[in-house]
Amino acid sequence: MTVPLDRAGAILTIDLDAIAANWRLLSARIGGAPCAAVVKADAYGLGADKVASALETAGCRDFFVAHLEEGIALRGTLADGSRVFVLNGIPRGTESDFVAAGLIPVVNTLAELSAWRDYARATQRILPTALQIDSGMARLGLAPKDVSTINAEPSRLEGLSLRLVMSHLACADDPAHSANGSQRLQFNRLRAMLPPVPASLANSSGIFLGGPFHFDLVRPGAALYGINPKPSHPNPMQRVVHLAARVIQLREVPSGAGIGYGQAGLANRASRLATIALGYADGWPRNAAMKAIFEGSSLPFLGRVSMDSIILDITDAPLQPREGDLVDLICAEQTLDDVARAAGTIGYEILTRLGSRFHRRYIYRDTEMDQRP
Numbered sequence: 001m002t003v004p005l006d007r008a009g010a011i012l013t014i015d016l017d018a019i020a021a022n023w024r025l026l027s028a029r030i031g032g033a034p035c036a037a038v039v040k041a042d043a044y045g046l047g048a049d050k051v052a053s054a055l056e057t058a059g060c061r062d063f064f065v066a067h068l069e070e071g072i073a074l075r076g077t078l079a080d081g082s083r084v085f086v087l088n089g090i091p092r093g094t095e096s097d098f099v100a101a102g103l104i105p106v107v108n109t110l111a112e113l114s115a116w117r118d119y120a121r122a123t124q125r126i127l128p129t130a131l132q133i134d135s136g137m138a139r140l141g142l143a144p145k146d147v148s149t150i151n152a153e154p155s156r157l158e159g160l161s162l163r164l165v166m167s168h169l170a171c172a173d174d175p176a177h178s179a180n181g182s183q184r185l186q187f188n189r190l191r192a193m194l195p196p197v198p199a200s201l202a203n204s205s206g207i208f209l210g211g212p213f214h215f216d217l218v219r220p221g222a223a224l225y226g227i228n229p230k231p232s233h234p235n236p237m238q239r240v241v242h243l244a245a246r247v248i249q250l251r252e253v254p255s256g257a258g259i260g261y262g263q264a265g266l267a268n269r270a271s272r273l274a275t276i277a278l279g280y281a282d283g284w285p286r287n288a289a290m291k292a293i294f295e296g297s298s299l300p301f302l303g304r305v306s307m308d309s310i311i312l313d314i315t316d317a318p319l320q321p322r323e324g325d326l327v328d329l330i331c332a333e334q335t336l337d338d339v340a341r342a343a344g345t346i347g348y349e350i351l352t353r354l355g356s357r358f359h360r361r362y363i364y365r366d367t368e369m370d371q372r373p
C-alpha cells in the first residue's frame with residue numbers, strides 16, 4: 001500500500017538493490033550452500049511481493065513465510081521453480097490449501113504430521129514436507145521424544161517427501177553463548193534419527209557463527225533488510241531503508257514555553273520549532289528521543305512523540321527547513337539499529353511496525369519507482 005507522494009506525511013524508501021546485494025553477500029559467506037530468504041510478515045514490513053521477486057531475480061529459490069495466507073500470496077508472485085515454506089505449520093483442516101497453493105509446510109507437531117500424512121493417504125499424493133525439531137529454544141518444533149517416536153514408527157512419514165529438516169537458534173546473536181554449540185549438537189543428534197535429507201539451522205546471525213552452522217540451507221531474514229546480524233561489531237550489511245518525514249508547520253516560541261503533550265518539553269531559550277507529520281501511529285517508538293537530520297545537521301526532538309507528529313528544535317540548524325521540506329529519520333546518520341537501541345528494542349520490531357500511511361518508494365536496478373512495473 002502506498003499513499004500518493006503529494007499527500008503523504010512521510011516517505012519510506014526501500015532499496016531492493018541493497019536487499020539483493022545483502023543476499024549475495026550472505027551467499028558468498030556460506031560458499032555453495034543455498035541461501036534462502038525469510039519474507040514473513042510482508043518481508044519484515046517492506047513488501048514481500050517486491051522483495052521476493054527481486055531476490056528471485058538475484059537467484060534465490062527458497063522462501064520462508066510464517067502463515068499459510070502469506071504463502072498463498074507469495075506463490076502468486078514467484079515462479080514454479082521457487083519453493084515456499086510455511087514456518088508456523090498447518091492450521092487444522094487446511095491441508096488441501098497447502099496442496100492447492102503448492103506450499104511446503106514446516107511441520108512442528110506429531111498431530112500436524114498425522115493429519116498431513118492422512119491427507120496424503122486420502123488423496124494418494126506424495127506431499128513435500130519440512131520438519132522442524134526443537135533443539136533448545138522451546139518455541140516450535142518436534143520435541144526429542146517426538147523424533148524418537150518417528151524413528152520408531154517410520155510409517156508416520158508415509159506418503160511424505162521430506163525436503164528439509166530444520167531447527168532454530170535461540171542465541172545466535174551472541175556468538176559466545178554456549179547454547180549455540182549445544183543446539184548444534186542436539187540438532188545433529190536428532191536429525192540422525194530421521195531420513196537423511198537437507199538440513200537447516202542458521203538465521204542471519206547464525207550464518208556468522210561459521211561453517212559448522214551452515215548445513216545445507218541458511219534462512220536469513222533481518223540481515224537481508226540491513227539489520228546488523230553481528231551486534232557489537234560494525235554492520236557488514238548494506239542499508240536498505242530510508243525514512244523521511246515532511247515539515248508541516250514552523251513556529252517561534254519564547255524562552256520558557258512548554259512543548260507538546262504534558263508540556264514535557266521546555267524551551268530553555270527563544271526557540272524555532274518544526275513539526276513533522278510522523279508519529280507513533282506510524283510505528284515510530286514513542287519512547288525514543290531521537291533527532292531528525294536536515295542537510296547534514298541534527299534537529300533534536302523536543303517534547304513527547306505524538307500519534308501523528310513530532311516537534312523538532314531547529315534553532316541551531318545552519319540551514320533552516322521550510323514547510324513542505326523533508327527531514328530524514330532513518331538514514332546513514334541514524335540507522336534502524338540506532339533507533340531500536342534508543343527505544344530499548346530490536347531493529348526487527350522497528351522495521352515490522354513501520355506504518356501504512358507512508359508513501360512507499362522502491363529502488364530497483366538503480367531506478368526509483370513508486371511501484372515495480
Ligand SMILES: *Cc1c(COP(=O)(O)O)cnc(C)c1O
Binds near residue numbers: 087
Ligand atoms: C524469522 C525466522 C528466521 C529469520 O531470522 P532472522 O534473525 O531475521 O535472520 C529464520 N528461521 C526461523 C524459524 C524464523 O522464525
